[in-house]
Amino acid sequence: GAGVSQSPRYKVAKRGQDVALRCDPISGHVSLFWYQQALGQGPEFLTYFQNEAQLDKSGLPSDRFFAERPEGSVSTLKIQRTQQEDSAVYLCASSLALSLGVEAFFGQGTRLTVV
Amino acid sequence: GENVEQHPSTLSVQEGDSAVIKCTYSDSASNYFPWYKQELGKGPQLIIDIRSNVGEKKDQRIAVTLNKTAKHFSLHITETQPEDSAVYFCAASNTNAGKSTFGDGTTLTVKP
Numbered sequence: 001g002a003g004v005s006q007s008p009r010y011k012v013a014k015r016g017q018d019v020a021l022r023c024d025p026i027s028g029h030v031s032l033f034w035y036q037q038a039l040g041q042g043p044e045f046l047t048y049f050q051n052e053a054q055l056d057k058s059g060l061p062s063d064r065f066f067a068e069r070p071e072g073s074v075s076t077l078k079i080q081r082t083q084q085e086d087s088a089v090y091l092c093a094s095s096l097a098l099s100l101g102v103e104a105f106f107g108q109g110t111r112l113t114v115v
Numbered sequence: 116g117e118n119v120e121q122h123p124s125t126l127s128v129q130e131g132d133s134a135v136i137k138c139t140y141s142d143s144a145s146n147y148f149p150w151y152k153q154e155l156g157k158g159p160q161l162i163i164d165i166r167s168n169v170g171e172k173k174d175q176r177i178a179v180t181l182n183k184t185a186k187h188f189s190l191h192i193t194e195t196q197p198e199d200s201a202v203y204f205c206a207a208s209n210t211n212a213g214k215s216t217f218g219d220g221t222t223l224t225v226k227p
Contacts, residue, residue, distance in 0.1 A: 004158070033213065042121075042204050042220050043159065048213030056213045091158055104149075104215075106158030 004107035006092050012113045013082045021077045021110045025094030032075050033104065034067055035091040043091055049075060082114045117142040119207050121218025128195055129226050136221045138205035139187045145207040148181060148188050149215065153202045162203075163190070195225045 005024040013019050025032050031050055035043035036059075045059040051072035060067070064082075069075040079086055089109040095102055118141040128134050140148075146167035151159035165172045165179045165188065172179050176195075181188040192199055202222050208215040 031213070035217075040220075042119075042206075042217030045214035045216070050213070059214065093158075103161045103164070106151075106160065108156070108158050 004092055004094050004105050006090075006107035006110050008110060009108065010111050010113075012115060015083060015114055017082050017114075018078065018080045019082055019112065021079075021090050021112070023075045023077070023092030023094075023107060025073065025075070025092070026096075026105055027073075029094035029096050029105075030072075031095040031097060031104070032069055033093040033095075034075070034077050035093065036061075037089040037091055037109070039088075046077070046090075079112075082112075084114050087112055087114045117145060117207055117209075117216040119205060119216050119218045121205050121221060123221060124219065125222045125224075127224045127226065130195060130197060132195055134190075134192045134195055134199070134223055134225075136190045136203055136205070136223075137187060138189070138207075138218050139185075140207040140216075141186065142207070142209070143186070144209045145216075147208045147210050147215075148179070149206050149208075150179060150190050151204045151206065151217075153204060153220070159204055192223075195223075197225050197227050199223060200225045 007022045034046040037043045047067045048056040049069040064080045066078045091109045093104040093106045095104040121138045149164035152162045153159045176193045178191040202220045205218045206215040
């Protein structure tokens with residue numbers, strides 16, 4: 001595809017349910033980032049991959065959040081036992097560079113609503 | 116960690132006027148400062164960026180300035196058009212790290 005693709009676009013989960021959010025980065029992009037964006041706020045960093053290696057997961061809010069990128073391409077963000085405060089838009093971005101300083105392309109995001 | 120503050124939170128201008136958005140950052144190790152435009156229902160899109168070894172950068176109607184000493188940087192949009200209406204985010208990062216810290220955004224409205 002031409003850009004970063006995220007699925008599903010919208011997800012409604014009952015409190016306590018597990019969810020999995022998928023990110024297909026631009027082909028060949030080495031770096032992949034996950035951000036959480038609450039309503040009316042800027043994106044907040046969750047985690048960062050360089051190929052299949054998760055180099056920074058300092059932004060994950062709790063051990064209920066888990067991300068993987070097993071083959072260095074598609075990534076999945078999993079949230080276990082969802083809670084209302086998990087409701088947000090989850091953004092994925094990818095970049096050709098090994099580090100920042102080169103344009104990162106964002107997907108449209110997955111809007112998660114926990115009821 | 117890094118802290119980025121962005122002002123104003125909302126900005127309304129007449130078409131053709133200029134718009135200025137300002138950000139401050141706290142971590143002197145930050146050396147890369149991108150600006151993003153986010154339209155409703157879409158992800159942020161990079162519109163311009165600046166590195167710490169440069170004081171100013173311009174791309175057509177958009178310019179960014181950086182004052183490393185004062186730890187602040189600004190976005191300038193000239194000759195605004197209705198299609199410039201969106202939420203704009205500044206961010207700061209260290210190119211040796213993997214994450215950017217974003218401001219809380221500025222909602223720009225350009226009135227025709």
